[in-house]
Amino acid sequence: MAATIRDVATAAGVSQSTVSRALSMPELVNAATRARVLAAARQLGYQPNRAARGLITGRTGNLGLIVPDLSNPFFSSVVKGVQAAARTSDYSLFIADTDEEASAEVELLRALTQQVDGIVLCSPRSPDAELAEVGVDSAVVLMNRRIDGRPSVTVDNADGMRQAVEHLAALGHERIAYVGGPRTAWSNGQREQGLHRSADATGTDLVHLGHFPPQFEGGVAAADLALASSATAVIAYNDVVALGLLSRLGMRGVPVPEQISVLGCDDIGMSAMTHPALTTVSIPKREAGRAGVAMLLALLRDGAGAAAGASAPHRELPTQLIVRATTGVAPPTDRRTAGGQSTKGSTR
């Protein structure tokens, strides 16, 4: 049905090879011939068949992206960055969502690997060991996860937490609660480390409330624990969780930030729009997506094998605290546990 290279060749009165060259290595063919070929190609609406090309060149012109949850605004932003970068480089993008299931990751990785030239694996939940054995043959860039010897793009989570803790400490908070994300999320580990270090450095207490699903409901569930912890500030694993916190706090009539300060992470669009607007550690999501693709393409250019060697490229993007309205000066000591009293939980 569609025009093939033969049709173009016939129409232009040349051989297939000449058509092929006219299109992909223009300097090798005579200007006049090239013009004739291009005209014929345009007129027939010719577009090279990517399957056939892929068959012989061994490259597909496709990239893959695997994320834990497309409906998480953090990931949609990353996706947009990846998408934009892929498109400007003339690559098409396969996107797969694992629904936060670690087992789906390797499976998808395997399924995708043969149809793409490279994969951006975003925030993988699988243990290092499983990840290690996959994707050795195709280029894979890890995002939000660092494994020795593998290319990766990360953000400086620890520094973000440092900014957050210092901000809170400066406001007089002495006891800070952390609502943890998935145990399997590398970035969660990073944040906890940064948190502990900064808490020590500033001499503030850090109470870890546990691990919660990185969703709104997770925050809702954590809110009461936060209140009962007698902390005057809560840092959430991400903004969505922070929104959940805010929601439950509002429901219980706890004024934010008067009684308790709330701080998120990611800076999703929604965060600026709540009341009060959420103070958060901003992550350059789109930029991360773009960087991932850039790294992938560089890998492909230099030969994927080369990168498997000792020096896997790594890029770390900065984070930035955005102070909005959910953080304020710590309440005077006597008011500290006032709001939490309605629940009969201990203050610990």
Place this chain on the structure above:
Amino acid sequence: MAATIRDVATAAGVSQSTVSRALSMPELVNAATRARVLAAARQLGYQPNRAARGLITGRTGNLGLIVPDLSNPFFSSVVKGVQAAARTSDYSLFIADTDEEASAEVELLRALTQQVDGIVLCSPRSPDAELAEVGVDSAVVLMNRRIDGRPSVTVDNADGMRQAVEHLAALGHERIAYVGGPRTAWSNGQREQGLHRSADATGTDLVHLGHFPPQFEGGVAAADLALASSATAVIAYNDVVALGLLSRLGMRGVPVPEQISVLGCDDIGMSAMTHPALTTVSIPKREAGRAGVAMLLALLRDGAGAAAGASAPHRELPTQLIVRATTGVAPPTDRRTAGGQSTKGSTR
């Protein structure tokens, strides 16, 4: 590098054709031979090269999905439905985001068309005419848009609006404002029609506030107009816009639903989580995604050409009003414009 069908053939001591048949038409080959082939294939980790297969069969095993904005929760839900359905049918999915730009649609459609067997085009913003000339060669299922002679999946927007208006009328509202979505969105037109019809039927006034971007900011911008319109209830094009409305109303200190009721559309996850929780017209998003894929696959099975004929399949999914907390009885007449007084705009 990877094992090819030849390797398997050699290992199993049969010809390539036998391997091919053993894998894709098992009943045609002797049980013993088949077992031998399968063993060899498994042992070598053989996976058929999709490009090569696609070259000869003319099918890629891929589907495409085009949406206006991946970061809109409505679309992420649709994506999830499409994704799930595609995966269970062993298709891979290309996803493209047009960033709400109509021109990107045809472009992407064209680019994608050669790499996929079929495309789900979700909520296209392009005019009918442009859409008509594209994708005649590959199967395209329209979603949230109906064009004669083209397969489509839609939801019963008009009925959703009927439910909304009747709900409000029953609560005593006599003047309802509508915050319109993009002029180019088919579903917006449908909603307006349903709105007018139901307003007439119930004898309520309908005031159209104009067209706004289908984002949070759109709702923020529309809130003041709504207040000034002296309507006692506002229906928003979608939930995200409704959230924007709520935010701005909150900022102005207008109590919802005491002074004004707010009603959204889509039922995105967030809607149930706001305070007060948003009354909305729920759309079966995932189901729509699944239905789109199902239709696409049916089309492919029956030969895409056949469907181009007179009877393009169409499926309309129901909508369902979900009453939550942002709608309440209309305020008594004397209070009607009270809250709006702080702005000096007229009550019209």
Place this chain on the structure above:
DNA sequence: AATCCCATTGCAAAGGATTGCAAGATCCCG
């Protein structure tokens, strides 16, 4: 004028899988 070079172009071989056709084997029935 003979030689050599270079630019340009065509031939034909991949690349990996599917599939129509035909051949060989097996089996049943008369």
Place this chain on the structure above:
DNA sequence: CGGGATCTTGCAATCCTTTGCAATGGGATT
């Protein structure tokens, strides 16, 4: 035991491009 039907299996063509190699022809050099 012969003939036909039924299973199995292999051969070889085909899908569309890319690309190494060779051939052609003209121009420049000696």
